[in-house]
Amino acid sequence: MLTIATGNKAVAAAVRQVRPSVIAAYPITPQTEIVEQMAEYVTRGELDSQFIPVESEHSAMAACIGASITGARTFTATSSHGLLYMHEMVNWAAGARLPIVMANVNRAVGPGWNVWAEHTDAFQERDTGWLQVYVSTVQEAYDTTLMAFRIAENESVLLPVMVNLDGFLLSHSMQSLETVEISDFIPPLRLPHAIDPENPAGYGTLTGPDAYFKFRWDMERSMRDSAGVIRETEDEFARRFHRKYGFVDEYRCEDADVVVVAMGTLGKEAEVAADLLRAEGVKAGVMRIRWLRPFPRLDLAGRDVVVIDRDYSFGFGGVIAKSLAATARAEPFSVIAGLGGQEVTYDDIAEFVRTRSPGTEYWFGVNDNV
Amino acid sequence: MTTRMRLAISRPTKGSSGKTGSWRVFRPVVDKEKCNACGICAMLCPEAAIDEELEVDLEYCKGCGICAHECPKSAISMKREEK
Ligand code: SF4
Numbered sequence: 001m002l003t004i005a006t007g008n009k010a011v012a013a014a015v016r017q018v019r020p021s022v023i024a025a026y027p028i029t030p031q032t033e034i035v036e037q038m039a040e041y042v043t044r045g046e047l048d049s050q051f052i053p054v055e056s057e058h059s060a061m062a063a064c065i066g067a068s069i070t071g072a073r074t075f076t077a078t079s080s081h082g083l084l085y086m087h088e089m090v091n092w093a094a095g096a097r098l099p100i101v102m103a104n105v106n107r108a109v110g111p112g113w114n115v116w117a118e119h120t121d122a123f124q125e126r127d128t129g130w131l132q133v134y135v136s137t138v139q140e141a142y143d144t145t146l147m148a149f150r151i152a153e154n155e156s157v158l159l160p161v162m163v164n165l166d167g168f169l170l171s172h173s174m175q176s177l178e179t180v181e182i183s184d185f186i187p188p189l190r191l192p193h194a195i196d197p198e199n200p201a202g203y204g205t206l207t208g209p210d211a212y213f214k215f216r217w218d219m220e221r222s223m224r225d226s227a228g229v230i231r232e233t234e235d236e237f238a239r240r241f242h243r244k245y246g247f248v249d250e251y252r253c254e255d256a257d258v259v260v261v262a263m264g265t266l267g268k269e270a271e272v273a274a275d276l277l278r279a280e281g282v283k284a285g286v287m288r289i290r291w292l293r294p295f296p297r298l299d300l301a302g303r304d305v306v307v308i309d310r311d312y313s314f315g316f317g318g319v320i321a322k323s324l325a326a327t328a329r330a331e332p333f334s335v336i337a338g339l340g341g342q343e344v345t346y347d348d349i350a351e352f353v354r355t356r357s358p359g360t361e362y363w364f365g366v367n368d369n370v
Numbered sequence: 371m372t373t374r375m376r377l378a379i380s381r382p383t384k385g386s387s388g389k390t391g392s393w394r395v396f397r398p399v400v401d402k403e404k405c406n407a408c409g410i411c412a413m414l415c416p417e418a419a420i421d422e423e424l425e426v427d428l429e430y431c432k433g434c435g436i437c438a439h440e441c442p443k444s445a446i447s448m449k450r451e452e453k
């Protein structure tokens with residue numbers, strides 16, 4: 001069915017179709033619309049889920065963990081300070097191997113108090129064992145939320161998945177949305193280590209130095225195996241519903257001499273910049289990273305690379321730029337832009353490419369760049 | 371396929387610290403003459419070592435003396451264990 005929806009509503013529409021047994025969430029700008037929408041589906045009787053209006057994000061994730069360990073499908077949504085408030089439980093969810101799906105509407109972290117788009121909130125959770133995916137359109141938010149459940153619940157994965165969408169730029173932007181009939185695209189959840197009341201046990205209790213590392217390795221093993229599951233799921237999605245996604249969404253990269261790497265809505269904006277540059281005779285392309293965890297392999301050999309980080313790791317650098325320097329042997333021109341919702345247009349992006357200086361870092365809008 | 375261990379799941383048959391009675395230096399002795407069976411000692415014993423009959427399970431009583439300290443009738447005395 002073809003409709004018009006915001007990014008938030010698209011996520012909610014997908015979750016409604018997947019029918020989680022338990023939804024526990026706390027509203028926070030700019031994610032509130034997802035929570036409101038889920039509560040409304042339940043209240044109207046359109047969705048037979050337990051909706052738990054918790055008193056905090058820490059409790060939201062704790063409630064999801066408690067529900068998920070019984071083998072129930074669970075969903076939550078958060079943003080920024082809410083995500084950071086549940087940080088301890090975010091770790092626990094991954095360590096307990098629970099296929100919880102969470103939408104995170106990317107928003108800057110205060111102070112200064114700021115409700116606009118930035119990826120630093122989710123990046124602070126990137127080493128917790130969650131899979132992380134970043135979307136760039138309303139349609140992609142919907143499609144990816146559907147796929148997230150199938151990927152998380154796959155027996156080779158059994159790790160939680162965070163679906164990230166840019167605050168306001170996507171969460172509150174209306175675009176066309178084509179919903180699909182999912183039928184058996186997402187099989188019933190079977191959690192091998194679900195609680196069995198007939199056979200009581202302690203779950204994730206005291207684990208000594210002789211055993212703890214084995215569980216950590218199993219997380220990494222599943223993270224590596226998830227790459228194949230993601231690929232298989234995206235292929236199956238394309239076969240059934242005719243929309244193709246990958247670890248990295250490439251735009252005009254085949255013959256590109258310079259590639260812009262970005263995530264989320266900035267990655268989409270960069271496509272227009274590539275068109276502009278090509279009209280000037282510059283062979284530009286875009287690689288929009290979708291999956292941050294597991295981190296993709298990018299083929300950047302022999303190309304100039306301009307990375308736009310809507311994030312920053314203080315005392316280190318732009319996280320994507322540094323990650324590519326380490327994993328793809330790139331020497332990127334590292335642009336820090338879009339922090340706290342700073343406006344970045346396709347003209348700006350084209351200018352980053354024109355004035356690129358490989359191996360250096362540039363803070364967009366800051367006058368005393370070093 | 372061997373069962374894959376994703377999460378530490380424990381079904382202990384004894385306390386994770388073993389039999390805490392082995393730690394005991396002083397043993398609680400109840401003077402049944404003074405005791406009024408209020409149950410405060412049983413409620414506050416951290417090892418749940420005092421049963422409904424107010425008998426102390428010496429396999430797990432670690433000798434902390436909380437029962438003796440909390441008893442309103444001073445009915446419990448702590449006696450050094452013989453070596
Ligand atoms: S000494 Fe401590 S462990 Fe022993 S019965 Fe009294 S309160 Fe319980």
Ligand code: SF4
Nearest residue numbers: 405406408409411441
């Ligand atoms: S607290 Fe003292 S009086 Fe009360 S039941 Fe225990 S020994 Fe008896």
